[in-house]
Amino acid sequence: MKVAVIGSGVMGHGIAELFAMAGHEVWINDVSEEILKSALQRIRWSLEKLAERGSLKENVDSVMSRIRSSVDQEKTLRGAEFVVEVVKEDLELKREIFKRAERLASEGATLVSNTSSLPITEISQGLSHPERVAGMHFFNPPVLMPLVEIVRGEETSEDTVRKVADLSKQLGKEFIVVRDVPGFFVNRILLRIMEAGCFLVDKGFASVEEVDSTSMEELGFPMGVFLLADYTGLDVGASVWNAVIKRGFEAYPCRKVQELVSQGHLGVKSGRGFYSYPQPGKFTRPQLPSAKPGISHFILAPAVNEVASLIRQGIVSVEDSEKGCQLGLGLPKGMLRYADEIGLDKVMSALEEMKRLTGMGHFSPDPSLITLISQGKLGRKTGEGFYKYEARERTFTTIYVKREPPVAWIVLNRPSRYNALNWDMVKELSEALDELEEDPEIRVIAVKGEGKAFCAGADVQEFLSLTPVKAMMVSRKFHEVFFKIQFLTKPVVAAINGVALGGGFELAMACDVRIASKIAEMGQPEVNLGLIPGGGGTFRLPRLAKRRGLELVITGERLKAQEALELGLVDKVVEHESLEDEVTKFAETVSSRPPLAVALGKMAVNTGRETNSWVSSAYEASLFGLLFSTSDFKEGVRAFLERRRPEFKGV
Incomplete structure (x- = not known):
């Protein structure tokens, strides 16, 4: 098919390149030989880059052989079956070109404009066959940007829209169809x-x-x-x-x-x-x-x-x-x-x-x-807005799990006890984490408390029945579930919606990211009971708060959210009503990243914290090399070179 491209500037030469790559005979027109020579040079340069990346199905010379240039617009238009106008945003100039194209192009030719703002209906006024005119709005650079915006003028026929849509697909583009309004969509x-x-x-x-x-x-x-x-x-x-x-x-x-x-x-x-x-x-x-x-x-x-x-x-x-x-x-x-x-x-x-x-x-x-x-x-928070959201829940005895892909919420559900940790909750947390790690729809796990508290710590009433040996065993069980969080292959976020004390604060510190409401308070008050932290507070708190860590352990001081932020104990402080939104934003960001790289990145960081630099560097190098074997790595590189958003599959 002969395709005439009128205008060889930034967009024009890229559009001509696209049609030539798709196997069409392309004639490109502009006002001077110098401009056309520059356009052909840019097309060749672009094709060579595509060939280097392995994105070109044939050699550069074969594609270039299908492109002809001419300063003679009538010669360019004569016999064309598809005409693309890509000149400056001048309504009268465009109308002149379309009148000439209607006269010289083949019978039944489709005429499209790449205009980004001028109405197609106005451009086609005065033509004998306005039904054959449509907008075909490419985005810069046309070779790389994946979308074409097809604009249906008031007179544009369904057949014309279909032809432009079919051709867009042939060019390897996605398309949308919009009615003719100023600025389109x-x-x-x-x-x-x-x-x-x-x-x-x-x-x-x-x-x-x-x-x-x-x-x-x-x-x-x-x-x-x-x-x-x-x-x-x-x-x-x-x-x-x-x-x-x-x-x-x-x-x-x-x-x-x-x-x-x-x-x-x-x-x-x-x-x-x-x-x-x-x-x-x-x-x-x-x-x-x-x-x-x-x-x-x-x-x-x-x-x-x-x-x-x-x-x-x-x-x-x-x-x-x-x-x-x-x-x-x-x-x-x-x-x-x-x-x-x-x-x-x-x-x-x-x-x-x-x-x-x-x-x-x-x-x-x-x-x-x-x-x-x-x-x-009102949207996701009420289960329906412009879209419906199916919140799949599983209720345990002391927690419940709400799946809202890509995030899943583990909600500590003992509000009458300020969500205090007991033995059942520890076991149920472990079980829920195992389930969610296996769920391919879930990319981030968030932990929060039901009601006004995140978690007020271990349930002190259960302490009364503990012997020293049983107390040690309980501490070990706390460590097990908190280390499970630390080494889970998915990021875990603590959404600290209220007080986080003792074991509750240790739970938060075991998470990868801590986002706190402005009203949150946190601390390790065990010293006030004649105890020390038993769920990791003695080593996680000094790592995060540095020299203040020991002070907080031996004084039992409670910190406001802003103080905790300044000490590095939380990563972000937000308005109370925005807490869930912030966690969801984080989950959306992480879900756009390759799952395997996220998992191994977390493993490398957390393992590195527990060992020396020689071991951690060797471990990092091994994981770095391992990721070169993944399809996600290949997709990421291709998307980067092609200037598009990658589609990661986790393989």
Whole structure:
């Protein structure tokens, strides 16, 4: 099939390369021989890189032999069966090209535009056959990015959509189909995220750097909001922004972008934008502060609202909305999943606050969001939001286990005794850990307490019946289950939701990660009973708190959560109501990593703590080498070279 690609710039030459790799005869057109020569050189360079990685099915010269270049647009278009327009975002220029293509291309040819902002319906106005016109929006770089956004204009036929979809699959791409609205789907969501960032900075809620660090650390974005704007070009973003605003898209004005563009500060390409770079065109990641608590739901809220609105209007399907966010924006999950995790009530609260502070009506929560909240469907925490969540529970005598893949919660369930550890609880903890280690859906195990306490320690009432020998045996059993946690092949998180004292604190210290509520308190008060810690406190506490460890053992001092954080006894302190969300975020992050590397990484670290550097280094080297035999390692390397998100299987 003859494919005509009009425009050989950043996107055009990549699109031409894709079609040639798929076996098509490709004609590429631009305004000068010099531009075309550069495009062909870049195509060859890209093909050679793909060949080096083993991603090219034939030799470079064979692919290049299918590409012809010409400054004669009519010659390029004549007889083409598929035409891709990839010129600058100029509506009249695009219309001229499509009129010429309709006249010169083969009868029944499909005509598509790679526009990222201009409506397909407007581009096809005045054509004799607008039903043969669609949007085929590739993402940069086209050869590597996995998604194509197919845009259905008002006149686009089902047959045209099907042809573009089939061709997208032939090119090795995933695709989504959206109706023709300004910005289509992916760019509308990106603009909503950008407007949220601008709002937070303008209103003094956060700095540019804090918005970026929060979006990456807490939300898992591949790049920060403003860093991405710099990377793609502030002028490009401003152009898309202006095009959709002109067509009725209401958004909070991002004046800083316009100001920077007017000063010639276009981001990485000019050496300066929101950040400064070593030289024009040279990207380096800036040093960023820690994430700013309490702003992540503001970053997401306008985008969630936009997705809900587009789905309700039939612009995009639920499935395609999630796929567009993941494959088009590179996010770890779609906006609806994000919303369910943070809570739909928090999303609505953020929207209402943004509306109150700006007076802008588009921040009004979408009716579909209001309906879900009125029905008590707030997301994962209530079992249903945009999606339904099946919480599979198993109830023991003193604990219960709630599976919410990728995380499983072991809940200490003796609230009337402040979840004090007794012999039954120790045995049931051990049994639950064994079960969850074997469950392939579970990637992280979290431990928390039912009610107001995490765990107030060992049940003192049971002490009264212990002989010295039995007391030693009980201590050994505590050690067994706590060492099981330490050497389990899955990360275990202590979600410290209240007091964690004595054996309860020892349980928390045996876990790999400790996230504490602001109201939590912890300590080893055994000395007040004439005892010492019996579940590992005498060696784990000094390791974590260093010189303060002995002091805490012999004084029995209780620490507030913030003090524990400063001593290194906990890894993070969060608002009480955010505790489960924080654990879930951690689980989501870990679940995106290769399971075998996570397991062996944990084993190497924990074994290294228990032995000398010679033994631990040899053990580390052995595990490092072992991972080279896994399919996950090969997938990780391929994904890195192909600039895509890896799909790890745990093999």
